[in-house]
Amino acid sequence: MTDVDCCVIGGGFAGLTAALRLKQAGRTVALLEARDRLGGRTFTETRADGSWIDRGGAWIGPGQDRIQALMTEFGVGSYKQYVDGEAMMVVEGKQYRYHGTIPWSMSPWVAMNLGAALLDLGHLCKTIPLAAPWTAEQADRWDRLTLAHWLNTHVVSKAAHELLETAIAGAYTSAGSEVSLLFVLHQMASGGGPAFVLGIEDGAQDSRPIGGMGAIYGPMAAELGDSIHLSRPVRDIHQDDDGVTVHSDRDTVRARRAIVAVPLAIASHIHYHPMLPVDRSFLHQRMPSGAILKTSVIYDEPFWRSDGLTGQSVEPGSPATVTIDACTDTGSPGVLCVITEGPIARRIGRLDPADRRNEILDALAERFGDRARTPADYVEQDWSTERYSGGGMLSHAPPGVLTEFGHALREHCGRIHWAGTESSSVMCGWVDGAVRSGERAAAEVLEHDTVAAGGDRSVRS
Ligand SMILES: Cc1cc2nc3c(=O)[nH]c(=O)nc-3n(C[C@H](O)[C@H](O)[C@H](O)COP(=O)(O)OP(=O)(O)OC[C@H]3O[C@@H](n4cnc5c(N)ncnc54)[C@H](O)[C@@H]3O)c2cc1C
Known part of the structure; x- marks a missing residue:
């Protein structure tokens, strides 16, 4: 059994930030992550040619100060989203090319x-x-x-x-x-x-970290070192007067407090003993995540740029509902990111992969020409089929949930504290919100520890 000050469950940005801040404050931490990788709903993949793609969260924007602070801490630079051309909207079968946010020629x-x-x-x-x-x-x-x-x-x-x-x-x-x-x-x-x-410029899709999100969570993990334990899906958490006992498939951690930093949609997959207060349990049952497919279509070069296009396009109802240029800072190879969400993602998610690919490439060819039909590579990521995400991008509240159970989003339940982007009041749903939630949960744990120790942490309760 591992014995630490705090056990953090989940190695996305929320959990990693919480663990990092606790470790930097001199606490011992064990971070248990279910998958064999870190990053959660962010997932940077390095390709054979050394380029990289973000299969999950990717963009950052102004006001996202806490992810920016982490980037500064770890020396990660950023680059601007490519906007040097026209965007495209397809409305009722007609294509409009435009600058700005709305095609006024429509x-x-x-x-x-x-x-x-x-x-x-x-x-x-x-x-x-x-x-x-x-x-x-x-x-x-x-x-x-x-x-x-x-x-x-x-x-x-x-x-x-x-x-x-x-x-x-x-x-x-x-x-x-x-x-x-x-x-x-x-x-x-x-x-x-x-x-x-x-928005793109000055909006949520303004820029990207150089090296992708992995360039940030990689060095965070390195600093956490052997505090991180991969392939440890947590099954239950027992609380008693002195601490918590956390059971994963492979081992047990004993700690004074726990931070649960898993998506709300799947927080009920963990069993809590004693049961959580009703409002928190009901919150877990009532905040699902939706369906999203993020497909990275890779070409030798970003050919749309020489056609005067930014790569940004939208067509309601299309399997390639939204596209955006997702090249690295070098601009090579050409990566077109295709986002398919909600009911359309659910529909094409049921298709045979070859049929799904054909539907997406056909839609791209209609917008960007025949070259779009023959990519060098094609990488799809269906977040609905990810057991430890439960969908994406964020868990949402259907009617009636926030007013009755919203107060439980951040209220700790005894020795269990809650992190995760959904619990952030600022930048809720973004990576920045996850970082903020991790910092808040770490601060709560530090505050409670100090109080329990009568202001002197060396006298542990
Ligand atoms: C396709 C897509 C595109 C997105 N685009 C953007 C974007 O461009 N910009 C942006 O800011 N945000 C974006 N987001 C949202 C962003 O990725 C999330 O807000 C953020 O990553 C959430 O971080 P988190 O730490 O709260 O949760 P997660 O990243 O989900 O981390 C939770 C972790 O808990 C682990 N876990 C789950 N259950 C258990 C268990 N029982 N035991 C142990 N570990 C467990 C999971 O494996 C995971 O690692 C996007 C999301 C998706 C899916």
């Missing part, structure tokens, strides 16, 4: 509907108290409504409706009918509003 009616809805949502976001969205003046009303209801009643143009549902519900990798309006407003507000969430 019907002015559609563009006006889009602009007005984004402005309205931005105003609503400003009324959300980030630390306690359930206390917003309209919280009860908005938590009874779905995003789909809001779109149905506020967006008249069918094309604008489809685009907004694709862009906004897409972030929750679900249909608009599955997500609470209050949750949507909170999550968008936590990033600064719709312009940040949906």
